[in-house]
Amino acid sequence: MSNKKYHFLGKDFPRKDGIARVTGREVYPSDIYLTGMLHGRILRSPYPHARIKSIDFSEALSLGAVCLSFKNTPQKHFNLRQVSVPRATYKDWQVLTDHMRQVGDPFGAVAAETEELAARAAGAVKVEWEMLPSYMTIEQALAARKDLIHEKVYLEDREITIKSNIACTREVAEGDVDKGFKEADVIVENEFSTPRVYHCQLEPRSCVCRPEPDGGITLWPTTQALHNTRILIGDIFDIPLNKLNVVRITGGGHFGSGIHTNPVVLITVALALKSGKPVRIVQSREEDMYDHCRYPSRYTLKIGAKKDGTLVAGEMKASVDIGSHHIQALSYLGVLAGWWHSLYRMPNLKYEGVAVYTNKVPTCAMQGYGAPQVTFGVETTMNMLAERLGIDPIEIRIKNYVGLGEIFWGQGPTVRSLIHSDGVKELLHRGAELIGWKDRPDPKTQTGRFRKGIGMARGFHTSGTGAPVPGEVKDFTTAQVKVNEDGSIDILTALMDHGGGTLDAAAKLVAEEFGVPFEKVGISPADTRSTGYDVCTHATRGVYCGGGAVLEVAREAKKVLLEYASRILDAPVGSLKTKPDFKLGQGIIYVEGMPEKHITLAKAAQTAMNKDWGTAIAAGSIRKVNCPPAYTTYFVEVEVDMQTGRVEIKRVAAGSDAGVVINPTLARGQLHGGFYRGAGYALVEDTQYDEKTGNLRCKGLLTNYKMLGPEDLPDPEDFQVFFADTYEPTGPMGAKGIGEAALNPVPAAIALAIQNATGIYFTRLPILPETILKAVKEGRDHV
Amino acid sequence: MRIPIVLKVNGKEHSIEVKPNEILLNVLRDKLHLIGVKYGCGIGECGACTVILNGRAILSCQTLAVSAAGREITTIEGLVPEGNKELHPLQEAFIEEGAVQCGFCTPGMILSAKALVDKNPDPSNSAIKEAIRGNLCRCTGYINIIKAIKTGAEKIRERSKR
Numbered sequence: 001m002s003n004k005k006y007h008f009l010g011k012d013f014p015r016k017d018g019i020a021r022v023t024g025r026e027v028y029p030s031d032i033y034l035t036g037m038l039h040g041r042i043l044r045s046p047y048p049h050a051r052i053k054s055i056d057f058s059e060a061l062s063l064g065a066v067c068l069s070f071k072n073t074p075q076k077h078f079n080l081r082q083v084s085v086p087r088a089t090y091k092d093w094q095v096l097t098d099h100m101r102q103v104g105d106p107f108g109a110v111a112a113e114t115e116e117l118a119a120r121a122a123g124a125v126k127v128e129w130e131m132l133p134s135y136m137t138i139e140q141a142l143a144a145r146k147d148l149i150h151e152k153v154y155l156e157d158r159e160i161t162i163k164s165n166i167a168c169t170r171e172v173a174e175g176d177v178d179k180g181f182k183e184a185d186v187i188v189e190n191e192f193s194t195p196r197v198y199h200c201q202l203e204p205r206s207c208v209c210r211p212e213p214d215g216g217i218t219l220w221p222t223t224q225a226l227h228n229t230r231i232l233i234g235d236i237f238d239i240p241l242n243k244l245n246v247v248r249i250t251g252g253g254h255f256g257s258g259i260h261t262n263p264v265v266l267i268t269v270a271l272a273l274k275s276g277k278p279v280r281i282v283q284s285r286e287e288d289m290y291d292h293c294r295y296p297s298r299y300t301l302k303i304g305a306k307k308d309g310t311l312v313a314g315e316m317k318a319s320v321d322i323g324s325h326h327i328q329a330l331s332y333l334g335v336l337a338g339w340w341h342s343l344y345r346m347p348n349l350k351y352e353g354v355a356v357y358t359n360k361v362p363t364c365a366m367q368g369y370g371a372p373q374v375t376f377g378v379e380t381t382m383n384m385l386a387e388r389l390g391i392d393p394i395e396i397r398i399k400n401y402v403g404l405g406e407i408f409w410g411q412g413p414t415v416r417s418l419i420h421s422d423g424v425k426e427l428l429h430r431g432a433e434l435i436g437w438k439d440r441p442d443p444k445t446q447t448g449r450f451r452k453g454i455g456m457a458r459g460f461h462t463s464g465t466g467a468p469v470p471g472e473v474k475d476f477t478t479a480q481v482k483v484n485e486d487g488s489i490d491i492l493t494a495l496m497d498h499g500g501g502t503l504d505a506a507a508k509l510v511a512e513e514f515g516v517p518f519e520k521v522g523i524s525p526a527d528t529r530s531t532g533y534d535v536c537t538h539a540t541r542g543v544y545c546g547g548g549a550v551l552e553v554a555r556e557a558k559k560v561l562l563e564y565a566s567r568i569l570d571a572p573v574g575s576l577k578t579k580p581d582f583k584l585g586q587g588i589i590y591v592e593g594m595p596e597k598h599i600t601l602a603k604a605a606q607t608a609m610n611k612d613w614g615t616a617i618a619a620g621s622i623r624k625v626n627c628p629p630a631y632t633t634y635f636v637e638v639e640v641d642m643q644t645g646r647v648e649i650k651r652v653a654a655g656s657d658a659g660v661v662i663n664p665t666l667a668r669g670q671l672h673g674g675f676y677r678g679a680g681y682a683l684v685e686d687t688q689y690d691e692k693t694g695n696l697r698c699k700g701l702l703t704n705y706k707m708l709g710p711e712d713l714p715d716p717e718d719f720q721v722f723f724a725d726t727y728e729p730t731g732p733m734g735a736k737g738i739g740e741a742a743l744n745p746v747p748a749a750i751a752l753a754i755q756n757a758t759g760i761y762f763t764r765l766p767i768l769p770e771t772i773l774k775a776v777k778e779g780r781d782h783v
Numbered sequence: 784m785r786i787p788i789v790l791k792v793n794g795k796e797h798s799i800e801v802k803p804n805e806i807l808l809n810v811l812r813d814k815l816h817l818i819g820v821k822y823g824c825g826i827g828e829c830g831a832c833t834v835i836l837n838g839r840a841i842l843s844c845q846t847l848a849v850s851a852a853g854r855e856i857t858t859i860e861g862l863v864p865e866g867n868k869e870l871h872p873l874q875e876a877f878i879e880e881g882a883v884q885c886g887f888c889t890p891g892m893i894l895s896a897k898a899l900v901d902k903n904p905d906p907s908n909s910a911i912k913e914a915i916r917g918n919l920c921r922c923t924g925y926i927n928i929i930k931a932i933k934t935g936a937e938k939i940r941e942r943s944k945r
């Protein structure tokens with residue numbers, strides 16, 4: 001790979017939305033204020049499992065509030081997450097119901113002219129409850145025979161009767177595991193578990209909805225998926241899609257919490273339709289914590305290897321406590337197998353996954369979608385195998401990882417594709433050098449209060465979910481690119497940028513293709529009326545799939561432009577080239593070999609307009625037929641205080657194989673952010689429940705829900721980021737993704753650094769100081 | 784009951800009436816339309832609502848509007864005087880160093896940084912970490928924010944030499 005031939009890729013430019021964001025002028029959903037707008041409040045269950053016997057709105061109504069309950073919302077079943085195809089979509093959700101399945105489950109809402117009045121009206125609603133037994137653990141849920149959390153759900157349109165609170169199951173098998181394990185010289189088996197982390201995006205999920213005079217609505221929601229939101233709401237509320245406009249608006253962080261349409265969006269719409277007025281709901285932080293969290297995991301993992309370190313067989317059994325609803329647990333069960341299978345070659349493998357309903361907050365995607373969960377166990381197991389076999393942990397990884405020329409199916413068994421670029425060895429070797437891998441301590445000989453440890457883990461994420469044959473997940477992006485009469489270019493697409501620089505990357509690709517200065521490429525405001533479908537910005541697909549689609553459409557628009565230019569310059573299209581002229585601040589089109597024969601983009605576009613030839617414009621829907629692995633490695637140095645159990649992160653060397661890196665500073669920022677969230681996941685973050693009341697133990701308070709702060713992270717000088725020198729041939733100008741890969745191996749790397757310091761393998765996250773102390777005291781080598 | 788007060792925000796005086804229990808955050812957003820002051824929790828846990836009050840970074844969701852009457856309030860909108868096309872050096876540095884991702888924490892973060900560098904023109908890593916402890920950023924992992932505050936402080940020092 002070489003960035004030299006590029007004018008813009010691999011170079012830093014001020015991000016296009018930067019000025020708005022540093023001056024406070026960026027508008028987020030919670031910043032939309034409309035004339036005559038009502039403020040909504042959601043009524044939520046105080047009980048983990050209950051049914052509503054009666055509900056009395058009379059006092060709220062007398063205060064002048066608009067009141068809404070399950071009695072006046074559509075009763076259709078649906079799934080909030082719309083990225084899977086219908087045949088793989090379980091539907092157990094309704095806008096509002098009388099059956100409360102968790103503390104915080106909504107049963108109604110009120111709206112009033114001021115927030116204060118809305119709060120008073122909400123407080124005045126009286127409810128009579130019928131208590132049901134609650135199931136706060138997988139075991140309790142599986143033992144239930146009646147009063148289930150869901151009795152009937154739908155798969156596409158087929159009714160499914162739920163048994164023992166099992167939401168769904170999934171099995172995958174390849175080869176012959178029994179035979180495989182017989183061939184193994186060593187077998188390592190453990191149970192791993194990872195916590196229910198709260199996304200804690202800084203802006204609570206919110207929505208503003210305005211009813212329109214034509215019977216339609218306009219929406220400003222917190223979402224990662226404009227079109228899926230539109231299609232779902234159109235279906236539930238029976239609104240024609242051409243009257244239902246969802247506006248792209250920056251969200252204050254998502255991390256996966258906006259792939260599905262948030263319940264607050266549905267309730268805001270229902271209130272707006274009922275009142276005929278614009279309605280705004282901004283959730284409180286506490287409400288937000290009862291709204292969504294990361295899928296936890298608990299799984300046994302058994303892997304067998306030959307003496308030389310070659311893996312021969314693996315078996316994994318996972319049970320997932322999904323909480324009160326299905327936000328696509330079926331695909332989650334599929335990716336658990338996929339991440340595992342695609343980390344290391346395993347000729348014989350067996351996987352069984354089960355998703356179980358409990359009376360807890362519903363779980364959904366969060367950065368990594370199962371990959372950090374699985375990578376934690378797999379990477380820990382790889383180190384255990386390496387130790388047993390006396391092989392260096394890096395060597396055993398190099399021997400077994402799934403790389404160049406191999407088939408992988410990271411996004412689950414239905415999304416298979418071939419690997420065309422692979423920087424894994426480079427990442428491992430450079431990371432090892434930067435951290436001083438050779439000189440890492442031997443845990444057996446360490447003494448003293450403060451012990452140093454160096455840990456390493458690798459991982460990947462798919463760049464999107466494209467594959468040669470469409471699987472269970474939808475994946476395409478629609479875009480429009482046009483050349484304006486001053487030589488500037490507009491990109492129109494429903495693709496979203498959650499802060500990582502996705503849209504800037506798309507603009508750079510277009511600038512590069514047309515040979516125009518970066519400043520000349522603009523990102524148009526987008527909404528669902530003006531754009532075609534885009535599945536959503538998730539699955540690390542933004543640059544590779546979204547940017548890739550924009551680039552392909554730009555090439556079509558360029559063809560039109562060059563055809564106009566060929567008429568003007570009187571030269572065949574095939575002889576025309578473009579390049580930026582930075583002095584002119586313009587792109588120019590010239591005849592190759594005859595540089596004096598040239599014309600600016602502006603002149604070409606103007607001439608085409610004045611001669612009535614038209615605009616150089618193109619639009620299209622593009623699906624990528626691949627989803628290359630974006631590999632990452634983390635090498636981490638920690639210091640463990642053996643007297644307090646405190647872990648201090650000293651140094652980090654983060655390596656990323658993102659193909660051609662488009663925005664270097666922003667890409668490094670992805671690794672910083674991924675590390676921070678991954679380290680919190682490894683060391684402190686978890687939502688725990690009071691099993692009696694069903695309440696979150698943190699009571700919806702951020703200070704009780706512990707996260708790492710700046711003081712817990714290494715100094716900028718001690719955080720090194722480097723990129724592999726690769727080129728992804730199927731990617732837009734050689735690029736692939738980075739986003740989720742930036743987190744996936746982090747918890748494993750930290751756990752293994754702690755192991756290197758203490759000699760103890762930790763199999764449960766988060767690894768709290770008290771857990772470390774206890775294990776040290778008990779002299780364990782594995783806990 | 785409504786109390787007439789004068790709020791001095793970004794160099795401008797606003798005569799308004801507020802209830803005794805009205806929170807500064809709501810007044811700034813709802814009455815003065817300063818949406819750069821963000822709501823992230825409303826209970827003093829995230830720092831998104833940070834403004835500068837008489838030179839100190841404070842949480843506007845933990846401050847009664849009446850108690851801010853007559854004192855100098857700076858929000859992100861007032862970081863550079865109105866009509867000035869240039870950005871504040873900290874704002875420039877936040878963009879250059881990649882310290883802005885979703886941007887929701889950015890206004891509060893920049894104001895905490897400004898309150899710091901006004902007092903300590905060459906802050907160390909640990910002084911910066913201390914100053915932004917109350918400002919949650921879920922996106923960036925703080926690394927580029929720390930770099931940006933250093934770069935911004937350096938730009939301010941350079942400019943004051945000129």
Ligand code: FES
Nearest residue numbers: 825827829830844
């Ligand atoms: S909104 Fe004030 S601290 Fe969170």
Ligand code: FES
Nearest residue numbers: 885888920921922
């Ligand atoms: S940039 Fe998103 S919270 Fe800081």
